[in-house]
Structure formats: structure tokens, C-alpha cells
Amino acid sequence: MTEAVATSVSLNTRWRAWAIPAVVVILVCGSTLLPDAMKVYPKAWIVPFIDWFRELMAWLTQDTPQIPGLPPIREFTRAFAGGLNYLLDFFKSLFATGFHFRPGDGPADLPPLPWYLVIGLAALSGWRLGGRKLAIITFVGLLFIAFTGNWTSAMLTLASVIVAAAVSAIAGVAIGALAYRSKTFDRLLSPFLDLMQTVPVFAYLVPALMLLGFGPAAASAATIIYALPPMIRSTVLGLRRVPSETSEFGRIAGCTPFQMMIKVLLPSALPSIMLGINQMTMMTLNMVIIASMIGAGGLGYDVLTALRRLDIGSGLEAGLAIVALAVILDRQSQAAAQRSGDHKHDEQASFFMRHRVTLALIAITAVTYAIGLFEPATAYFPHDFVFSARASLNEFARWIAVNLSGPLNYIKTAFLWTVMIPTRNFIGGLPWFVPPLLVGIIGYAFSGFALALLSSVLVLSIFAAGLQEPALNTIYLCGLGTILSLLFGIPLGIWGAKSERAHAVLGAICDTLQTLPSFVYLIPVVMLFRVGDYSALIAIVAFAIVPAIRYTDFGIRRVPKHYIEASLMSGGTREQVLREVELPLAVPEILLGVSQTIMMALSMLVITALVGTRDLGQETYIALAKADAGRGIVAGLAIAFLAIVADRLVSAWSHYRFRQLHLT
Amino acid sequence: MVQPIISCQDVWKVYGGVAKAGDGGACSDVVALREATLDISEGECFVIMGLSGSGKSTLVRCLTRLIDPSRGKIVVDGADITSASERDLTAIRRRTMGMVFQNFALLPHLTVLDNVAFPLGIRGIEKKERQDRARVLLQTVGLSGRENHYPSELSGGQQQRVGIARALSCDPKILFMDEPFSALDPLLRRELQDEFLRLRAKLRKTIVFITHDFDEAIRLADRIAIMKDGGILQIGTPEELIVHSKEPYVREFTRHVDRSRVLTAKTIAQPANGHAPTRYVDGDALLYQFANEVLSSNEPVGVRHQGAVIGVLNKNDVISILTSTDQKAVA
Numbered sequence: 001m002t003e004a005v006a007t008s009v010s011l012n013t014r015w016r017a018w019a020i021p022a023v024v025v026i027l028v029c030g031s032t033l034l035p036d037a038m039k040v041y042p043k044a045w046i047v048p049f050i051d052w053f054r055e056l057m058a059w060l061t062q063d064t065p066q067i068p069g070l071p072p073i074r075e076f077t078r079a080f081a082g083g084l085n086y087l088l089d090f091f092k093s094l095f096a097t098g099f100h101f102r103p104g105d106g107p108a109d110l111p112p113l114p115w116y117l118v119i120g121l122a123a124l125s126g127w128r129l130g131g132r133k134l135a136i137i138t139f140v141g142l143l144f145i146a147f148t149g150n151w152t153s154a155m156l157t158l159a160s161v162i163v164a165a166a167v168s169a170i171a172g173v174a175i176g177a178l179a180y181r182s183k184t185f186d187r188l189l190s191p192f193l194d195l196m197q198t199v200p201v202f203a204y205l206v207p208a209l210m211l212l213g214f215g216p217a218a219a220s221a222a223t224i225i226y227a228l229p230p231m232i233r234s235t236v237l238g239l240r241r242v243p244s245e246t247s248e249f250g251r252i253a254g255c256t257p258f259q260m261m262i263k264v265l266l267p268s269a270l271p272s273i274m275l276g277i278n279q280m281t282m283m284t285l286n287m288v289i290i291a292s293m294i295g296a297g298g299l300g301y302d303v304l305t306a307l308r309r310l311d312i313g314s315g316l317e318a319g320l321a322i323v324a325l326a327v328i329l330d331r332q333s334q335a336a337a338q339r340s341g342d343h344k345h346d347e348q349a350s351f352f353m354r355h356r357v358t359l360a361l362i363a364i365t366a367v368t369y370a371i372g373l374f375e376p377a378t379a380y381f382p383h384d385f386v387f388s389a390r391a392s393l394n395e396f397a398r399w400i401a402v403n404l405s406g407p408l409n410y411i412k413t414a415f416l417w418t419v420m421i422p423t424r425n426f427i428g429g430l431p432w433f434v435p436p437l438l439v440g441i442i443g444y445a446f447s448g449f450a451l452a453l454l455s456s457v458l459v460l461s462i463f464a465a466g467l468q469e470p471a472l473n474t475i476y477l478c479g480l481g482t483i484l485s486l487l488f489g490i491p492l493g494i495w496g497a498k499s500e501r502a503h504a505v506l507g508a509i510c511d512t513l514q515t516l517p518s519f520v521y522l523i524p525v526v527m528l529f530r531v532g533d534y535s536a537l538i539a540i541v542a543f544a545i546v547p548a549i550r551y552t553d554f555g556i557r558r559v560p561k562h563y564i565e566a567s568l569m570s571g572g573t574r575e576q577v578l579r580e581v582e583l584p585l586a587v588p589e590i591l592l593g594v595s596q597t598i599m600m601a602l603s604m605l606v607i608t609a610l611v612g613t614r615d616l617g618q619e620t621y622i623a624l625a626k627a628d629a630g631r632g633i634v635a636g637l638a639i640a641f642l643a644i645v646a647d648r649l650v651s652a653w654s655h656y657r658f659r660q661l662h663l664t
Numbered sequence: 665m666v667q668p669i670i671s672c673q674d675v676w677k678v679y680g681g682v683a684k685a686g687d688g689g690a691c692s693d694v695v696a697l698r699e700a701t702l703d704i705s706e707g708e709c710f711v712i713m714g715l716s717g718s719g720k721s722t723l724v725r726c727l728t729r730l731i732d733p734s735r736g737k738i739v740v741d742g743a744d745i746t747s748a749s750e751r752d753l754t755a756i757r758r759r760t761m762g763m764v765f766q767n768f769a770l771l772p773h774l775t776v777l778d779n780v781a782f783p784l785g786i787r788g789i790e791k792k793e794r795q796d797r798a799r800v801l802l803q804t805v806g807l808s809g810r811e812n813h814y815p816s817e818l819s820g821g822q823q824q825r826v827g828i829a830r831a832l833s834c835d836p837k838i839l840f841m842d843e844p845f846s847a848l849d850p851l852l853r854r855e856l857q858d859e860f861l862r863l864r865a866k867l868r869k870t871i872v873f874i875t876h877d878f879d880e881a882i883r884l885a886d887r888i889a890i891m892k893d894g895g896i897l898q899i900g901t902p903e904e905l906i907v908h909s910k911e912p913y914v915r916e917f918t919r920h921v922d923r924s925r926v927l928t929a930k931t932i933a934q935p936a937n938g939h940a941p942t943r944y945v946d947g948d949a950l951l952y953q954f955a956n957e958v959l960s961s962n963e964p965v966g967v968r969h970q971g972a973v974i975g976v977l978n979k980n981d982v983i984s985i986l987t988s989t990d991q992k993a994v995a
Contacts, residue, residue, distance in 0.1 A: 246769045246771070248765070268771065342816060345812040345813045
């Protein structure tokens, strides 16, 4: 059998080596000869997907029952929204605004948790989870937020994150447990999870708004749905990894299925679930920042309004507050995940001794809150303490604009005219049937007919929805962004694989870049280059370069040492070994990195819509502004389809390389 | 004869349509267990011995119905577990079974005490009582003072002691032990085997013990079942297996066993043929215990069993048994 594979691979290799480039060249060259009329997808063939989704949404939100005898879906969604709003209000009041029982804008009837208490509790939690270093990071980060005057906004954001993350965690674990117990449910769920992870964040917002009504609940629901897949995945994975002996023990001990899940399986799967919670929390923060732009308030809103005023200083400070919050949330939830695996005994036996810290905290909280009750001013961060650098930052921004705009603009213009515009014109100038055909051919070459069909149909359906132009713009921006990310990322990854110091530095940078909500990337870019495709491209590259670096580094480090030793002993120079042995063997991992890079580029696209690109991200953004669910869903699905095609093609290529190298 | 506590009739386990790696991707049925028939009587220590892939794990998981047998009937403590519903099965397990696992399977988030008390908690016994009982059991296995530690803070040997205490916590009639000492290093294994023998003498439980180590089987077993390729080759006492190996495969194991610690005087005694010995050894004595006596005597030594003289032992016979690795010398 191995021989058969070997033969077929070598035959296919010969076939591919000639056929693919030949076909591509013929297609592309041939297409320039075709008349302009063939460039645009025929209007008559457009399928009214958008109308269908509008009708579907209308049906879902109608006031008459969808199924006779049952109340209309709207009543359920309203009830859900009510519950969610209640939770959100409670936590926002607790952390940020204080409780208002009387109508009107008067002072709060009950103050929020005092700001110094929140900082103290968070630092203490950091100390308990991750030691002194984490305590200091937390303390300094929160102080920064307070002193720059972003405290209330940050607490609003935090409250939204807490609510959405808590609901996601509970729902995710419950759904994950169900999927673990029922194979059928798992099989039904799996394609949805795949799709959910590729649909951009905005696409959830529109239907959520329609179902739940305009307000924070809709944003929160969209956030929860967006953050659910990794939570479900890690729960299922954690449960599957529980050693079979442990579940056998549970059965022999006579556990009922419920006891088994609650007392044996879930606690054993806790470390993996906690990793899921870390990932989910960061996605939640990302989404909360984005969602706050539709009026929910919080740090994202502050950044956006500052950018619109071109008040770069405030924008930067609010952006840094987001960074601080992101780093604190990430490090703390990571430390919690690491700690969930190791249990240490405590010799203290008595109740008061064991719970002395908890009891002390409850006492301190009660006392400080009481002080806040009598002296409300102490609960809020004093205005006089705000020490903002925004004026000097604005000054700095102006200085850059004056002194650096020459060279920066020169680079920008040169790049636009030599690379970006020609690429866009070339892709936009292809006859409409070329892109679907091309992905089909690539799919066929690396995998087979099934992938070819899937890729062609998905791309074709985007065109058929009337989204040819934004889709091509998307391909151009993301394609260019991916290529640039790889161009910079792969050499950096090689450097990281070769030098321990570079590895450590790059690792720290990548860690930080990965925790940042995608929105933050826009701030410096807009500051330097204003709006437009060029700014969008830079933001995309900054965001998507991480996997390119990471996977290259990982792939080269993973090459077995004996290959390298054998090559060196054969007389190879370091460069030769890298070129002839390490890189080829690392190609499968690098390709996985490519796939990740494309995914991240696509997810950044929606954010770059804010700086005025004309792609599918802009479509979803416009749909959001117009509350047009049909348009938003279709544009969101279009991005998801592009992501699926790119992901499947690249992983088919990766698998193909794996097989060639007999690494399966 | 006493009613067996476990009775297993013609039990098969076939994994259907499982694609095996390396056979060209073709589907084939894998017979994990074939035609297993055995009775285990109350109070017996029954060892199932086989190398990996021999089906011993499958057999014990069928006996506990952790996996469903494809065919056959298994009666445990009077209940037919092959046809029992999930609910009945839970009840049967709670009433009769405890199990010790190769990799301990302790719950990482519970203290040692709570791990031992866990099966009691499942049965709804209140906290105070179950912790008291768990404390007593931990004392029995020699782990007093470690109650509040977590499993990850203990050595492998200590963890398995917790595993044993936990399996005993509900006083099950049958204790299943799935290679309990295989994950431990040899010295520790020996120590725990001694501990096991001591506990066994004290508790007199029915034990079904799995191992791939024939020496361990010989040390601990009342009877041994030897398995290969999913089938049971032979069942017998350690002595029977050595004296009457039915299969060459069984002989492979018995060949290297230290016979002097397995064979008894009554088994190797020769007909007296009119000799009238002046010295006697007991029929149940092990060869190593009386070998010196026979070798230092110039005349055959008699064997007395249950009051009667059943034969004699010659110096030459003992020498040939001690020096040979061949079966025939024994018979």
C-alpha cells in the first residue's frame, strides 16, 4: 500500500508540476483577450440571496406564532434579552456607574465598588494566581487606566466581558458536555462550529439586533455566540482526553450519568476547559470592544470617537487602556488555567484558618463599600488625579504629521502605485468565471474532485449574490496582506528558530500582539497614514503576521535533529542545511501558519472597514448601519465562504506535502 | 461444590468493521475475546495472565461490563449482568464491585481522603461518616497522615495504595485489579505485592487480578488463567500449570519459574516401592523448604499428607528437578 501511495504521489507530482502553472497561465493570459463585458458577473444571473435572508429574518421576528399553538419566537428572544439586560445593568452598575433606582440623571443611589478596592482585589487575585509579577502587572495596568481617566469606560467594558464570558462559559460547557455524550449531536454541531469560527464578528450583530432589539443585550448575545465555539471545542476535547481508566472507575463506583459528568469527567477535564476560558475571554474582549462602537459605551467607543475627532492623544490613551485590560485578563486567566491542574494541600484544618483570606476580603469589601455609601465621592476615581498626556501626545502626533509626513507619504504613494493599484486592477480585470475556475483547479490538483467542486461553488455563490466587486477587493486586500505577512513573518520565524534570544523576544512580542483586540491595531495606523486601503493593509499585516512567525519557528524547531546532524556531517553549510533540509521539512507547518495568517487577515478585514475599504467587511458594516439583516448575513457568509475556501485549499496543500514527505 | 461468584459462559467480544492499520485499509473483524468460559469461586484470588493484546483487559471489562460482550452469558453474584439494564448494572456494581487501575485513576481535584470516600459519596452516605470510614481504610493501607494531600503530591506506590483503599471503601464482594502494580518500579512492586498478600489474608475477598507478569501471578494466585490471542489457553493452580502445561505457549512461561517455590512435596513424591523412610516431610511443604533435608539424607525421605504416607522423595529426583528446565523431569 505504501508503494502504491508513493507511485501515485510521484505521478501526481509530475502531473501537477506542469499542468497547474500551464493552466493558470493560459487562463490568465487568455482572459485578457476576452471582451470587457465578460469581466462582470451577469446581472440577470444574480440570485436574490439577500432578499431570502431578509424574508427569513422577517419571519423569525414576526409577532404571529411561527408554529401554530406556540408563542412567537420573538417572545423567547425578548425574554432572553430581558434577562441579559438585567445582568448587564447589574454588573455595569456594580463596577462603573453605581445603582440608580430613581429615574433621571441624578447621582447614583448606591455607589459602585470603590475603584481602589477593585484594583486591590484584582492585584491580589493576580498574586494568588501568578505570584508577584502578575500582581505588579495587574496593579500598574489598572492604575494606568485610572490615572488616564479611562476608569469608568474600562469598568463598563469589563462588566460586559464578565457577563458575556460567564454566560459563554456556562453555555459552552453545557453544550460541550452534551456533544461529548451524544455522537449525533456532536455531528450536527461540528459544521456549525466550523462556520461560526469563520463568520466575522459584525455578521452576528445584525441578526442579534433584529431578534433582541437594539441595545446592549444584542451586542452581548452576539459576543456570546461569537465566543462559544472555542469554549465548546475545548470542553469536548478536555472530556475526550480524560483517561479511559478514570471514566471506568466512575462506572465501577456506580456513578449515575449525571454524577459521572459533574463529579468525575468535568473536574478531570478542568485544565483544558480553563484554557478554553482563557481563549474565550480574549475573544469576548475583542468583540465587546467592537460592539461598544454601536453605542454600548466603553473603551472601544472612546477610541472610535477620539479617532473621528482626530484626537489622537485620547485615542491612544484609550487604546493603551484596552491593551492593559487585555494583558491583565489574558495573564490572569492563563495563570488560572495553569493552576487548575496542580493541587496543593493546606495543612490548616479549621474553617476560619482555611478561609481566612476569603473572610478578610469579604470584610474589607463590606467596609470599603460602606465608606462609599456615606462618602460617595470616595468610590469614584477623583477627577483631579487624572494625569493625562493627551495634550503632549497630540503635540507628538502633530510633530509626526509635520516632520514625517513627507517620507511616509512618499513610501505610501510609491507602494500604492507600484503594487496595490496594479494588483487590484489585475484581479478586478479578470473575467468573472476565472476566480471560481481557478480555485477549482487548485482544489482538484491538491485534493480531488470534491474539494474542487466545493471551492468553485462557494466562490460562485458569492458572485451570484451580487458581491463580485467587494469579494474581489477582499481577495486583493487579504491576498496582499497575507503575502506581505509571509514575506516578513517567515524570515522572522527562521531567525527565531536559529537564535534563542530572537526566539524569546519574538515570543514575547507575538504573545502581546495576540492578546490585543484587533481594533487596537487601527489607532497607530490611522495616526500615521490616515484612512484608506494602505492603512488597512498595514493593520492587516500587523495583525496577521503572528502565525507566520510562530509556525515557521515551530516548524523548523520540530525538524528532527538527526536529519540536521546527518546533513552537516555530509558537508553541508548552515545555509545549505537550512535551504535543502530544514525549510522543506518544515513546509507542512509553515503552510498551517499560512492558513492561520489568511484567517486572521480575513477577520481583520471587518475592522478595517472602519478606515474606509470597499470590501466585504464594508458591506457588513453598512448593513449594520442600515440594520439590514439580509445584506449583513449574506456579506458575513461571503467572508466565511472565502475563509473556508482558503483554509481548505491551503490545508489540502499542507496534507499533500505531508504525504509527499511520508510524515503522515 | 460452592456456587461460583463469577460464572462466565462462552463469552466473545468481536469488534466489527474495524479498519486495521497496515492491511491496506480493508475492513476486518477483530476478535478481542473468544470462547471465554470460567468460574471463579468466592474468596478465591483468580489471576488472568497474558501479554499485551492477549485479551485479558477485554475479559475483565466484560466481567464488569465496562464493555458489552458480543456473545455469551456472565453471572456475577447471582445476577446476569449481560442482560442487565444500565440502572440495574449501576446497582450491581455498587453492591459487588471495586476496581483498582493500572494508572491509579485517582481524581486529581480531590484530596486523598475524598478520593477514598468518593464511592461512598456516590451512594449518598453523608460526609462525616464517609470521611471516618475513609480514614480507617487509609490507615489499613498505611497512609495515615496523608489525608489532606492531593494525588499529584504522592509517589506512584502511595497513589496505588489510595487506589486500593478506594476500591475497598464500599466493602465490595469482588475486587478487580487491572495490572495494579505494572506502572511501579520492581522494588516497589514487590513491596506492594507483600502488602497485597497481607491485606488479602485479612479481608478474604474474591479477587480478579490481571497481570502480564507470570512471577507475580505465581506469587499471588490461587488459580491462573493464561490467555493468548483472545482465548484462554489453560486454567489451573500455579503448580498444575507447571506440572501439566497443556500448551507449548504455557511452557514458555513456566520454564523460567523458580520451581522450588511452587512445587509441593505431594506433587513430586514418587511411589514408595516398599521403602520405609525414617524421616518425613509434609505434603504441602514447598520444595525449597525441604530440599536441604532430602539432599543431606542418604536414603529417600517419606511424604506424609493428611496423615497418610503418600510416597517418597529421592535425592536424585530433587536434583534433577532443581537443575532442569524440562517438564518431563517433574512428571
